Amino acid sequence: MFDYTFLWPLVWAEWPQLLAGARVTLEITILSMAVATVAAFPLALARRAGKGLSCQAATIWVEAARNTPCLVQIYMVYFGLGALGLHIGSYFAVLGAITFNNTGYLAEMFRGGLNAVAPQQFNAGRSLGLTAFQTYKNIIFPQVFRIVYFPFVNQITWAMLNSSLGMIIGLRELTGATQMAQSVSFRTFEFFVVAAGLYYAIAKSVQILARVVAWRAFRRA
Amino acid sequence: MIEIHNVHKAFGSLKVIRGVDLEIKKGEVLCLIGASGSGKSTLLQCVNGLEPIQQGEIQVDGISVHAKDTNLNKLRQKLGIVFQQYNAFPHLTALENVALAPRVVKRISKAEARALASKHLKHVGLGDKEDVFPSRLSGGQQQRLAIARALAMEPSYMLFDEVTSALDPELVGEVLDTLRMLKSEGMTMVVVTHDIVFARETGDRIAFFKDGRICEVGEAWQVVNAPREEHTRQFLKRVLA
Numbered sequence A: 001m002f003d004y005t006f007l008w009p010l011v012w013a014e015w016p017q018l019l020a021g022a023r024v025t026l027e028i029t030i031l032s033m034a035v036a037t038v039a040a041f042p043l044a045l046a047r048r049a050g051k052g053l054s055c056q057a058a059t060i061w062v063e064a065a066r067n068t069p070c071l072v073q074i075y076m077v078y079f080g081l082g083a084l085g086l087h088i089g090s091y092f093a094v095l096g097a098i099t100f101n102n103t104g105y106l107a108e109m110f111r112g113g114l115n116a117v118a119p120q121q122f123n124a125g126r127s128l129g130l131t132a133f134q135t136y137k138n139i140i141f142p143q144v145f146r147i148v149y150f151p152f153v154n155q156i157t158w159a160m161l162n163s164s165l166g167m168i169i170g171l172r173e174l175t176g177a178t179q180m181a182q183s184v185s186f187r188t189f190e191f192f193v194v195a196a197g198l199y200y201a202i203a204k205s206v207q208i209l210a211r212v213v214a215w216r217a218f219r220r221a
Numbered sequence B: 001m002i003e004i005h006n007v008h009k010a011f012g013s014l015k016v017i018r019g020v021d022l023e024i025k026k027g028e029v030l031c032l033i034g035a036s037g038s039g040k041s042t043l044l045q046c047v048n049g050l051e052p053i054q055q056g057e058i059q060v061d062g063i064s065v066h067a068k069d070t071n072l073n074k075l076r077q078k079l080g081i082v083f084q085q086y087n088a089f090p091h092l093t094a095l096e097n098v099a100l101a102p103r104v105v106k107r108i109s110k111a112e113a114r115a116l117a118s119k120h121l122k123h124v125g126l127g128d129k130e131d132v133f134p135s136r137l138s139g140g141q142q143q144r145l146a147i148a149r150a151l152a153m154e155p156s157y158m159l160f161d162e163v164t165s166a167l168d169p170e171l172v173g174e175v176l177d178t179l180r181m182l183k184s185e186g187m188t189m190v191v192v193t194h195d196i197v198f199a200r201e202t203g204d205r206i207a208f209f210k211d212g213r214i215c216e217v218g219e220a221w222q223v224v225n226a227p228r229e230e231h232t233r234q235f236l237k238r239v240l241a
């Protein structure tokens, strides 16, 4: 009944292709998180202001990013911009869409983190003679950083897993590359077992690294 | 000297300070008493420029707090303030809590800042808590940490806003002892308190605050033992009952 025979040598023959795909996956993950981190800050501050045009714009961004499927967001960037006459390759379409998605999640994360710091901390800093900037830098942000740290690490994993949707518009990230590689032999199962293993290894490495960094950075009595 | 002249302050349409005149001389301990919501905290916040005022003037050593060209960050170094909530910086050890402002604001070296912080922690009796995070300190210890943090900027004046009100009764004494110690060292202090006994014994003068005005001000024993104003008498009767 269960007489499937695994043919691993076929997979190892395509190993370099899979690695190349994993590389694209990592690139998209790192770049999209880096840009989103920078973009999410002004968004979080605009949302905190609670009113005004920039607050409304930020709210639309956050709502759209968090309440529509990531695949739809990728289609919007790839085909939507195409329909408007702006053609970008699948790489930049996926990078753009994942960044858009990350930014929405991170903005809410940062806003929550800022709200979680006791408001009196600001006056405590100012009353010691620190400027507003010095207070944010030395007192507020380090506390926000600790609050958002592990949610942020989760978002890295999300960004990486979401990037697999790039396959659908022809991007050879890890999933796309695996799909290509198995199309010769159709040993789909073996190929995707290996791809899953690679995803898992990357995700776990990020999480373990994050724990080590946290352990060193946030010494707690 | 801190000089408060005809100060008015409102939050929107709510008039909180309605014409206050008060002088605090060098070396003096002035206690501010009065009902909740009478504007005591707001007045302290105005003195160190955390809150703007609508009318009048506050001068600290001749510098006008609310003048446009006043460098508030510099002025605040003269004025230490300690709040009811301890507001310790939770991500820093006790030593780092105290060393932060000297290092960042006065730009002294890290080693000097640590030595200074160590000295002030010892001074308030926290010499053995240098590497402890605030979450591991009792309320009384956190409040003494807040005092050390303010003292490390070597201020000329200390403002205390109900620093024992959030404490468990058994922890009040250690904080009041610290205040008494500062008085004995000649520190100029404005102390907002509900503790009439402390105010009478430690204060040189007491000002009784009512509805955003100073209803009565005088020598501490006089205000408590022989108040001139009927409002003061009624207030004391209520809090001492």
Ligand SMILES: Nc1ncnc2c1ncn2[C@@H]1O[C@H](COP(=O)(O)OP(=O)(O)O)[C@@H](O)[C@H]1O
Binding pocket: B011, B014, B016, B034, B035, B036, B037, B038, B039, B040, B041, B042, B043
């Ligand atoms: N930031 C603020 N915004 C609006 N109203 C305030 C603010 N701070 C204090 N108040 C109001 O001002 C009044 C005086 O408050 P406060 O100075 O804290 O009194 P006290 O310290 O004597 O209890 C209260 O009615 C209080 O609600």
Ligand SMILES: [Mg+2]
Binding pocket: B037, B040, B041, B042, B161, B162
């Ligand atoms: Mg108060």
